[in-house]
Amino acid sequence: MHLECFQDKNNRWRLRLKASNGKIVLSGEAYSDKHELNDTIASIAKVVRVEGVGMSVVTTTGKGESATHETATLADWIPRGE
Numbered sequence: 711m712h713l714e715c716f717q718d719k720n721n722r723w724r725l726r727l728k729a730s731n732g733k734i735v736l737s738g739e740a741y742s743d744k745h746e747l748n749d750t751i752a753s754i755a756k757v758v759r760v761e762g763v764g765m766s767v768v769t770t771t772g773k774g775e776s777a778t779h780e781t782a783t784l785a786d787w788i789p790r791g792e
Contacts, residue, residue: 711735713754715747715769723747 715725722740725747729735741747769780 713751715751717771717773725750 711727711729713725714728715723718724718740720740722742723744723746724740725738726734727736738750741750771778771780
């Protein structure tokens with residue numbers, strides 16, 4: 711499973727949880743600010759850490775051929791000291 715973060719057609723940030731077979735398991739609300747999205751991912755990461763689930767975060771910025779993809783582990787989103 712992994713979290714997929716992307717900008718929709720209105721340039722709002724969204725996230726969805728995808729299973730290893732590519733099916734969307736969960737989708738979230740739209741965020742106008744990427745910092746709000748990051749806070750949500752950090753909250754999810756804390757829960758996942760407690761449950762011991764391994765998961766990655768894939769962030770896509772831009773569209774089409776100019777899109778860039780960044781991958782990180784959920785542990786990277788947990789603020790230090792928490």
